[in-house]
Amino acid sequence: MELSKFDLSGRVAVVTGAASGIGRATAVGLAGLGAAVGCVDLGGSDLEGVAAEIKRSGGKGLAVAVDVTDRTGLDGAVQRIEGDLGPVSAAVNAAGIANAERGEVMPSTQWQKVIDVDLTGVFFSCQAEASSMFRAGGGSIVNIASMSARIANRGLYQAHYNAAKAGVVQLGRSLAWEWADRGIRVNSVSPGYTKTPMTQRPEQANAMEGYAKETPLARNAVPDDIVGPVAFLLSEAASFVTGIDLLVDGGFTIW
Numbered sequence: 452m453e454l455s456k457f458d459l460s461g462r463v464a465v466v467t468g469a470a471s472g473i474g475r476a477t478a479v480g481l482a483g484l485g486a487a488v489g490c491v492d493l494g495g496s497d498l499e500g501v502a503a504e505i506k507r508s509g510g511k512g513l514a515v516a517v518d519v520t521d522r523t524g525l526d527g528a529v530q531r532i533e534g535d536l537g538p539v540s541a542a543v544n545a546a547g548i549a550n551a552e553r554g555e556v557m558p559s560t561q562w563q564k565v566i567d568v569d570l571t572g573v574f575f576s577c578q579a580e581a582s583s584m585f586r587a588g589g590g591s592i593v594n595i596a597s598m599s600a601r602i603a604n605r606g607l608y609q610a611h612y613n614a615a616k617a618g619v620v621q622l623g624r625s626l627a628w629e630w631a632d633r634g635i636r637v638n639s640v641s642p643g644y645t646k647t648p649m650t651q652r653p654e655q656a657n658a659m660e661g662y663a664k665e666t667p668l669a670r671n672a673v674p675d676d677i678v679g680p681v682a683f684l685l686s687e688a689a690s691f692v693t694g695i696d697l698l699v700d701g702g703f704t705i706w
């Protein structure tokens with residue numbers, strides 16, 4: 452086994468949700484492993500900032516503003532990344548939102564928005580990324596799901612989010628076989644509770660310490676904890692891995 456199989460040099464990666472949290476750490480981390488990174492998010496100074504940070508460290512980063520619910524916009528974003536950095540052979544779909552409401556009173560608009568961003572947005576991203584990967588002769592996609600795909604989070608009223616994340620895992624398995632014959636592997640990574648702006652929302656912020664105590668590894672994740680498993684799945688070291696969901700939860704779901 453050669454160490455170089457973990458290397459991402461020469462690869463062009465798309466990272467959605469790159470302006471914050473797990474997506475941001477992933478964009479910077481993949482650039483550190485040698486990939487040129489197309490950083491995709493809604494726009495603004497945080498998005499420009501991550502591309503600038505990658506460039507300051509000697510890497511190649513490009514900021515592209517697009518909403519992941521915009522299928523046509525995503526095609527344009529991937530084409531721009533392909534034009535500037537080269538054909539895409541790696542992608543991480545981390546864009547997401549979360550909020551809470553009890554199931555019996557959740558408005559349809561609230562349900563639909565979370566499904567649109569967290570599930571349909573991942574599907575649209577995969578479609579746009581795969582079109583470039585077909586041209587590149589293959590690639591690897593990692594969708595960021597959640598341990599909430601498998602558990603109901605005690606005290607958090609988020610049926611819409613949990614359903615969307617379960618959908619992301621099953622979407623990955625489905626696309627994994629559909630695209631296997633064209634050299635594209637599709638997997639998901641499911642983080643446990645991770646310290647990011649998403650977990651600072653009022654209904655969750657105060658519970659983070661308690662979640663840490665319930666975790667066998669006795670802490671919350673930080674965004675960098677998620678980057679290594681993602682990078683592994685993108686790399687040639689994972690060349691026979693497709694259709695899996697890799698839990699990165701410090702053991703939270705083992706009991």
Ligand SMILES: NC(=O)c1ccc[n+]([C@@H]2O[C@H](COP(=O)([O-])OP(=O)(O)OC[C@H]3O[C@@H](n4cnc5c(N)ncnc54)[C@H](O)[C@@H]3O)[C@@H](O)[C@H]2O)c1
Pocket residue numbers: 467468469470471472473474491492493517518519520544545546547548549568572595596597598641642643644645646647648649650
């Ligand atoms: N933080 C956790 O505990 C945790 C746990 C499991 C899974 N996740 C998942 O990890 C991913 C990243 O979450 P995070 O914690 O880093 O959150 P975050 O809020 O820090 O980052 C999410 C990013 O997604 C972007 N985004 C939101 N809607 C978008 C849209 N329509 N188009 C483009 N970009 C959009 C936001 O602008 C933001 O930059 C999400 O999919 C989340 O569900 C997070």
